[in-house]
Amino acid sequence: MRTYRTHHRRARLAVAATITVGAALTGPATVSRAAADAPTPGAAGLGDPMFPLDGNGGYTVRHYTLDFDWRAPRTPFAAVTTIRATATQALSRFNLDFAGNTLRSVTVDGRPAQTRRDGDELVVTPKSPLRSGGSFTVRVGYTADPTQTRHRDDAIEDYGWIPTPDGTVLYPQPNGAKLVFPADDHPSRRARFTFHVTTPAGLTAVAGGRLVDRSTRPDGRVRWTYDSEQPVATQLVQLAIGRFQLVDSKGPGGLPLRDVVPDALVAPTKQYRDLTPDHLTWLEQQLGPYPFNRYGVLVGDTDLGVALETQTLSLVPKADLLGTKVDAERNLVHELTHQWFGDSVGIAAWSDLWLSEGHARFYERLYSQAHGGDSFEAAMKTAYESHDQWRHDYGAPAEPTEPNLFKRMRYDGSALVLYALREQVGTDTFQRIERAWAAEYRGRTASTADYVALASKVAGRDLSGFLRPWLYGPKTPPMPGHPDWVVNPVVTG
Template structure:
């Protein structure tokens, strides 16, 4: 058996045994590579293995995600050393081929690659930008499981920047460790993955740290084991499938703070040791937030919840599944502002986490609902008028529409701009004005119930709204979501949108 080479950077070196490539059925069918389809020769001929598509064709991030397989589970092993210090890592990806597969891609960026195996056999691996192109020794049969193991050195200082609400994403250093901010497509800086919000899988995390530090991840703490050399291995299980953009891994001097179990949901926050007392007054409000949201949306969709306080200069919170990341600045200010952030990220557990995005153009559903209920809660608890906020949004809506795209038609640079927040909450407010508060609540409850644990799109929401209301919501919502100008607001003929 020939030796297969791991090629980093933009190297195009050929494998050591060209003849073996032909044996494996890798015909370099470029058309099939683009489509991710399968090629047949002659009527009734045997299917020839072809490459999986290098991306899912998302309108905003066409190369995010990969075709030809689905991930069944990720297992991540991180040997954490010290802040801003590279460490050894291993990702084991259990997947199932959805076609006869000659090669496939993983989204993977910026780490030093060591080895790649498929089903325990060394595989050729070539870096092409943010893609890791893997060619196994033998083609992978359709509908059969396979296992990819990637070893690499992770760089906990690697991050990228966006000129919108996201700002910095990827690894976010803290004084004594790290948190991660993978949204929108920064998971590939953390581990090799199928990095698109519509592709979800459960994750096992095994993080080894020096004694005295705490490791945290999504889901449930399974074990804490002493290891040689004054080290500790922390094992977490996400318990339910999670989108890569919602994965959380944190290391630092953290205190676990348990809150009262609420409606059967255990609540545990992780707070930097020196911030526990200063943040407790606001963090202890989570049970109240959870009860308020369950009254409107139904049962919380996961098995546990908590807040991870980020000891960083990061200005943006993130709805990482079951463990929302909230920067310390949001918890050291006013109660109104702190609660708005806490409620916003908790709402996302229903909208965006449990009901995942089909494409990034559906982000308005996630951010719009989070902003809608955040403002509604705030009004009921001493904050600003919800209607006044919506009137202000209506005034600016045409400007946002022109500058940032219609709510359901963002461009990649404008994805996390104002239109996806207040501008999208305004669409939901218009729907509530159209159908009435009672019917609107039925629509939202049906949405998070019918699509719980699934992926859904804007068109799915419009169809459900039509079915629940008994009216054609397509003709009402389409101009709001896609039109060139903002439609009149039902029940508010005096509201005027700036041209």
């Protein structure tokens, strides 16, 4: 070997010179690529102004599998969440949103991983770094606590696990999924779900999507398997357990309908639940085809008086279905409208919530006027009078202030923006905008800027100058076609 190097010293020097020249020409790019490929931690959150640590950076979840061994109401039980994801950067570690619950084990691609808890963040360091573009599987074993709820004054009264007399329902909105399973918990992040839920005999487990299998184990317990069929945002996941009857029927075009009703509430709620086919027909006339493969109403046997647009299975409290027809229909149509706006067309950030709640309130009131309810225009005039006050108290429709996300501005105040747009462009053009929005972004997330751009395209003129003051301005603009409408002075203090 020594002889070889001696005899070929000149050739070796020539090769070295060639390598040096090549490095001079390509070195910076090579170093840059090497630096880009060096594993680094994924971001602990997406930086959403409302909830900066919600969601996580460095990967995209493709699929969740939830395995729950349910035992009894308000009783902890064994749970496993398996997450299939793709790294969007070379990862030295990554975060999952995961609050409470007793952690038992975490593996990445079958190998034990190091973990630490940091508030609502579970920080996971795999045995080996994950390459950019590579797929990986995380398996988290834990003891789930179905008594775990949280409270936000700007959201629903409580969220997370909500107990019922014989089981539970979920209220994951706005960011309560992390109380139930480890997740990439932000509305812009969506993935397919598989649910495996084992219950005692006599109880039924339901989830959004399609029932794939029901099997009885040797010990008499029952295992239920559901497939979400389409990607779901974590805030829209529904899983309920209880003594339910599953009431099947058909909607327009043979759409499968499945209501999930506590035994004692089947007959008392039937009158209003049976209106769903009419609601679907009316909304399809406004918005185009229903965007999912099935739909149903889950009747919540709780005292929590808030409905929720969980995907393909809207949660409607029993009180909403035991009152007047007008009130029941408003709530039913509101949650059904969300299947187009908020569920199929998801929101890109929490500041885009006006697109979801504003549309649901708009069509809820429009339907109600046509079916015995109050005047839509009168409701909008009342909202107009209060709009400056709401801007002051809660932020403009597309610019909410903390902690005022789920307040009147995102509902009646945002419906008023849509009403103003309809008055500006005319009913026919407005309906074309709405149908185009539902079709263009079906199955995707979209932002306020996307809506303004699409509305301008459909209308054939730039609407940004009209819509921006409505969406972001400190003062309510004049209402087109209604010069007599007046905004009340703001009351401070």
